[in-house]
Amino acid sequence: MNEIPAAVCPTSLAFQMLGAAHEVEARLESALDRIGLSVAKFGVLSKLVEAGEPLALGSLAERSCCVRSNMTQLVDRLEADRLVERINDPSDRRSVRAALTPAGRERHAEGAHIVEEAGRAVFASLDDGERATLQRVLAQLGRSP
Amino acid sequence: MNEIPAAVCPTSLAFQMLGAAHEVEARLESALDRIGLSVAKFGVLSKLVEAGEPLALGSLAERSCCVRSNMTQLVDRLEADRLVERINDPSDRRSVRAALTPAGRERHAEGAHIVEEAGRAVFASLDDGERATLQRVLAQLGRSP
DNA sequence: CCTGTATGATTCACCCATGAACGAAATTCC
DNA sequence: GGAATTTCGTTCATGGGTGAATCATACAGG
Numbered sequence: 001m002n003e004i005p006a007a008v009c010p011t012s013l014a015f016q017m018l019g020a021a022h023e024v025e026a027r028l029e030s031a032l033d034r035i036g037l038s039v040a041k042f043g044v045l046s047k048l049v050e051a052g053e054p055l056a057l058g059s060l061a062e063r064s065c066c067v068r069s070n071m072t073q074l075v076d077r078l079e080a081d082r083l084v085e086r087i088n089d090p091s092d093r094r095s096v097r098a099a100l101t102p103a104g105r106e107r108h109a110e111g112a113h114i115v116e117e118a119g120r121a122v123f124a125s126l127d128d129g130e131r132a133t134l135q136r137v138l139a140q141l142g143r144s145p
Numbered sequence: 146m147n148e149i150p151a152a153v154c155p156t157s158l159a160f161q162m163l164g165a166a167h168e169v170e171a172r173l174e175s176a177l178d179r180i181g182l183s184v185a186k187f188g189v190l191s192k193l194v195e196a197g198e199p200l201a202l203g204s205l206a207e208r209s210c211c212v213r214s215n216m217t218q219l220v221d222r223l224e225a226d227r228l229v230e231r232i233n234d235p236s237d238r239r240s241v242r243a244a245l246t247p248a249g250r251e252r253h254a255e256g257a258h259i260v261e262e263a264g265r266a267v268f269a270s271l272d273d274g275e276r277a278t279l280q281r282v283l284a285q286l287g288r289s290p
Numbered sequence: 291c292c293t294g295t296a297t298g299a300t301t302c303a304c305c306c307a308t309g310a311a312c313g314a315a316a317t318t319c320c
Numbered sequence: 321g322g323a324a325t326t327t328c329g330t331t332c333a334t335g336g337g338t339g340a341a342t343c344a345t346a347c348a349g350g
Contacts, residue, residue, distance in 0.1 A: 008276040010264030011257070013283075014169055018184070019210070020283045021166030024159055039163070040336060058298060065164070070337055072300055077335080094298040094345045112156070119155030125285055131153040134282050137275055138158075138165045141267070185306060203328060215307055217330055222305080239315045239328040 024122050031118035036081065037111050044074055045083065045100070045108035054087055054099035083107055169267050176263035181226065182256050189219055190228065190245070190253040199232055199244035228252055 028039050037045075047063050048055060055063075061071035075098050078084040083104035089095040100108075123131055173184050182190075192208045193200060200208075206216035220243050223229040228249035234240040245253075268276055 006277075007273065008268075008280050010268055011260050013268060013276060013280055014173060014260070014264040015188075016280065016283045016287075017166055017169055020286050021162055022210075023287060024162055028159060038335075043160075056298075057300095065167070066336095067338060068299065069301080069339080073336080092298080092346075096299065115156050115159070119159040122286070123153075123155055123158060126282060128152065130282055130285070131158060132151075133278055135153050135158055135161060137271060137279050138161045140270055140275070141165050142161075142168060183305075201328080202330095211306090212308060213329065214309080214331080218306080237316070237328080241329065 027122050028115060028118050031114050032111055035107065035110050035114065037107065040074055041078055041081075041083070042108070042111045042115065044071075044078060044098075045104055045111065048084065048098060048100045049105065049108050054097035056089065056095045056097050058095075060098055078104070172267050173260060173263050176259050177256055180252065180255050180259065182252065185219055186223055186226075186228070187253070187256045187260065189216075189223060189243070190249055190256065193229065193243060193245045194250065194253050199242035201234065201240045201242050203240075205243055223249070 025039060032038060032042055043064055044060060047060055057071045057075060058068055060075075061068045064071065075084060075086065078098070079086060082101055084098045085101055087097050087099050089097055126134065170184060177183060177187055188209055189205060192205055202216045202220060203213055205220075206213045209216065220229060220231065223243075224231060227246055229243045230246055232242050232244050234242055271279065
């Protein structure tokens with residue numbers, strides 16, 4: 001059976017995708033909430049850990065695929081949490097770099113653990129092949145635009 | 146090749162999924178923006194069209210998988226756009242029902258057209274089999290929790 | 291030099307979403 | 321009938337996101 005799959009309605013597929021992603025995000029969000037992080041905050045910490053050095057807010061916004069004004073506020077909150085610090089760039093006085101604090105580095109490590117767990121739970125109902133297919137299809141979806 | 150797919154990292158898969166959904170949502174959002182709608186507003190109009198009758202805000206919130214306070218504001222904005230109207234329920238004076246206006250019904254029809262187009266464009270890089278697989282995997286993801 | 295122009299961050303107004311607190315109305319249970 | 325409880329919508333504070341406007345600084349070209 002199922003040799004000739006019926007054409008999939010693009011509208012319902014799109015909304016199904018948004019719904020599923022909403023579900024996944026809610027699960028990560030509630031897991032991270034246990035250590036006072038959000039998906040957005042964890043994302044910023046990850047970028048800083050990856051980079052291995054303080055990053056200008058604009059660069060951070062670009063890597064996070066969001067606008068600069070958003071990063072301003074996100075870093076405001078992260079700074080209030082004492083997880084990052086703003087430092088001035090002497091070589092360009094317009095620029096402000098976000099630097100991880102030791103607490104930020106540590107919180108990111110805890111977050112990475114939690115996200116790994118939560119991710120595993122979310123995709124537990126899929127077998128290895130389905131996960132690989134999903135990854136391939138999502139990547140394809142990102143490449144075309 | 147690829148007989149034994151490497152295990153997929155759940156963290157990166159989760160973030161890839163959020164990123165792809167963000168992309169899809171942004172495309173729908175920008176398409177709907179041309180007629181002054183958003184994905185959230187279109188969703189509410191759709192629920193009202195489906196139901197074929199005015200719906201209480203609580204019921205609308207439940208069908209949209211969001212909290213009631215959110216629906217209050219969403220209906221505020223839809224009412225400001227003259228696309229829905231609040232009507233009192235004489236049989237339960239606590240209840241407020243949202244009713245489509247003729248403009249709302251018409252705007253929904255335009256939106257449905259636009260979303261269909263945009264959805265088709267978004268998934269254009271996938272073949273029929275991939276779309277069917279994606280749908281199946283997303284459904285599976287939603288069933289397990 | 292100095293006058294544009296481009297770029298970095300911020301502020302502001304807005305949209306969407308959540309949860310807690312609240313008042314009003316319906317229900318339940320003496 | 322009246323007290324306690326539940327349910328409905330709203331309001332408020334907060335978090336996360338966008339785009340437009342603004343200010344300071346850097347970087348041209350004359």
